[in-house]
Every structure is written in structure tokens, then in C-alpha cells.
Amino acid sequence: MTSTIKIRALTAQVILILISFTLAACSGPDDQQMVQTARKYLVDRNVREATLELRGALQQNPDNAEARYLLGVALFHTGQRTMAVAHLERATRSPEYAIDAHLNLARIHQGSQDWEASMRAAEEVLARDPQHLAALAL
Numbered sequence: 001m002t003s004t005i006k007i008r009a010l011t012a013q014v015i016l017i018l019i020s021f022t023l024a025a026c027s028g029p030d031d032q033q034m035v036q037t038a039r040k041y042l043v044d045r046n047v048r049e050a051t052l053e054l055r056g057a058l059q060q061n062p063d064n065a066e067a068r069y070l071l072g073v074a075l076f077h078t079g080q081r082t083m084a085v086a087h088l089e090r091a092t093r094s095p096e097y098a099i100d101a102h103l104n105l106a107r108i109h110q111g112s113q114d115w116e117a118s119m120r121a122a123e124e125v126l127a128r129d130p131q132h133l134a135a136l137a138l
Contacts, residue, residue, distance in 0.1 A: 031057040031064050038070060047074050065094030069101055081108055092124070099125050099132065106138050 029037070034057035041050035054071040057064055072087030085108060091101035106121035118138060125135035 031061040031067060034060070035064065035067050035070065038067070038074075042070065042074065047077050050074050051078070065091055065097050069094070069097040072101065073104060076104065076108060081112065084108060099128055102128075103132075103134055106135065110138060 034053045038050040038053035038057070041047070041053060051071065051074045054067045054074060057067040058071065061067070068087050069091035072084045072091055074084075075081075075087060076084035085105060088101045088105050088108070091097045092105070094101075102121045102124040106118045106125065109115075109118035109121060122135045122138040125132050129135070
């Protein structure tokens with residue numbers, strides 16, 4: 001009788017493990033994998049597919065600064081300046097992307113002739129890197 005109980009318990013454990021593996025395999029790529037895929041799309045100039053991947057990455061992890069930054073850049077290239085600015089502004093909160101995000105914001109604002117916003121963004125770059133040539137050129 002006890003061996004039957006042990007076999008049933010072992011069978012239940014095996015089934016749970018198989019279900020776990022199946023769910024993990026079906027869950028799809030994580031946010032980092034989606035960013036990797038998006039980078040490849042961007043290299044191939046497939047901005048639409050990159051944008052979809054980056055939005056998916058941000059759904060999985062809204063704090064993914066790289067996805068936020070790249071999405072801002074991609075949206076800018078599709079002419080969606082307002083959305084690009086929103087994503088780039090959030091990307092400025094990340095020390096890793098702050099300079100590049102501020103620099104892109106400065107260029108976007110300069111293109112729309114918002115000189116004050118452009119100068120503020122350039123000053124943010126220069127506050128972090130006083131010799132940054134691109135920011136000095138703005």
C-alpha cells in the first residue's frame with residue numbers, strides 16, 4: 001500500500017516538473033532577448049519590427065533602460081517625436097543612457113526649434129561630460 005502512495009507521489013512530482021518545463025518553453029523570450037532581437041532589426045533598418053520588440057520588452061520589464069532608450073530613438077526615426085521624447089526622457093534616469101538620451105533629446109528639440117529645451121538637454125550632457133564634443137556643438 002505504501003509503495004502505491006510513493007509511486008503516485010513520484011508521478012505527481014514528475015508531472016509537475018514536466019508542466020513547469022512546458023510553461024517555461026512556451027513563455028517566449030525575456031526582455032533582454034527581445035532587446036537583442038530589436039538591435040538586429042535596427043541594424044537591418046527594420047524600425048517597425050524593432051519597435052514591436054522593444055514595446056514587448058517594456059511590457060515585460062518597464063524599467064529596462066536600454067529598451068526605453070532604443071524605443072525612443074526608433075520612434076524618432078519613424079517621425080513620432082512626442083512618443084520619442086517621452087521614452088528618451090525616461091531613459092535619462094538611467095546613468096548608462098543619460099548622456100545619449102539627453103543628446104538625442106537636444107537634437108529632437110533643436111529640430112522642432114524648441115531652443116530652450118534643446119539647451120537644457122545639452123546642458124545635462126555637459127554637466128556629466130564637460131568636454132562632450134557633440135553637446136558643445138549644439
